[in-house]
Amino acid sequence: MTTSERTIRGKVAIAGIGETTYYKRGQATESEFELVLQAVQRAAEDAGIDVREIDGFASYSNDRNTPERIATAFGIPEYRFSNMFWGGGGGGGSGAVANAAAAIAAGYAETVVVYRGLAQGQFGRFGQGPRVNTVAGDGAFTVPYGVMSPAQTFAMRVRRFMHDHGAKQEALRAIALASYRHAQSNPRAVMYGRALDEEAYDHSRWIVEPFHLFDCCMENDGGAALVLVAAERARDLKQKAAYILAAAQGSAHRQGAAAHNAPDYATSNFKTLAPRLYAMAGVGPDDVDVLQSYENFTGGVMMSIVEHGFCAPGEVNDFFTLENFSSPKGRLPLNTSGGNLAECYMHGLELITEAVRQVRGSSTCQVPDVEISMVTSGPMVQPVSNLILATERG
């Protein structure tokens, strides 16, 4: 087999998407596991298949809800594939889709569900540090100094990028404003009906400089799922197929070095992935019609967009405007459901369901004539992943 044949390009499609009601943290009336079951069932219904046809499972970020428990609950007769993408944060969102697709291409399974359930009101909150007497290993170099939450962990990477390239706070603000603008058209969004303007952003409290409150993802309860099948099969199912054109995952040289010693520090960690993703897809940044870019924090989105070639680092202040990021007419419509900032912190899986909607033409902020719909998952964590979906198999 030649290298050129070893690609996922065009072989698998996302045929179904499912989501629960999205709640503020602690507001879910269902348990986290029930939320997962709802999402999986809805994704199967959306695809037009019986949920018992699911024979593979993929997730990420140490999801508590195991395939065995889900398969047992649904009475699935047999499953053939289960997979967990390593790493914290949302770095595995696209990666879990890629792993599910690989399982189908390899013949391990026929119908693989990618899922994520998260009820931060029922389990620990991500925005809080550990309550222990000692902290060992890598954490010893940061936690005793008050660097323990994700916001605190990533702020200095963003600050250094802003220093190196002269990026202004307004660039971060444009990302937050775009998410909130799009959420106002999306009844699923937790922040639906809660508009944000420049003044409210500027006057919002600091969490950790350079992040205002609105630069940070929310904490939510919810579940989301995607059903993947082979491309040939997807064509005959209920929904318009979202074909996987390319996927990549990984991490650059020593990004995990302790005490913030990654040699390339001011990075989203996408520099090595972006060229691989575009090469597999056979497209470039100019071909991307709409982007869902994981926002743990707006600063991570800023570096992700730069590292995927949408603008040069020195052009950030000109490129990062609300108009450029707004659907339908912006140069790069961004996070068109509201994403982690304003739709729901579904750990970025809601970004992939939105990318599918853009391919189908069913987004509440639809970009016209989408052919290429891209996702980037988990800036600044290790590993990260990304994904290109398309209306055609390529």
Next chain:
Amino acid sequence: MAASQRPERKYYLPVGLPAPAPHIDGLGKEFWEATRRHELLVQFCGACENYQWGPEFLCHHCHDWDSLSYRRVEPRGRIYSWERNWYPAHPALQTGVPYLVVLVELPGAGNVRMVGNLLGDPEQEVVIGTDVEAVFEDHDDHDPQFTLVQWRVV
């Protein structure tokens, strides 16, 4: 809270945050023992003459296991990045915000970096590139005892 209104504290941050400990497999033990002696150690590989931080079991550069040791380095550096924290992500920090964290690179040790607090007014202007020196903050009344490496502008 303005700096002048901050409660008098023995340490830069309020007590109650976790104390540092070596990795469960022992990695980092020498560093934390040295801070008790007010010495700053960084790993150095005698085979390829490269500094390395955080600690590893072998040199990531030349893969030599035996030539890697801890070397005492000049406790001086310059600010590589910084953050000012306003949200108490831990109950102990309720009375501790705002506070400053700096990432300090050590030009005398291959530009490896260390995370610490920047002593002084937490609302002071912070400038990347500023020279700083280490201040060893002893927590003798904690069990176990430990010493943090803090920084102040030179």
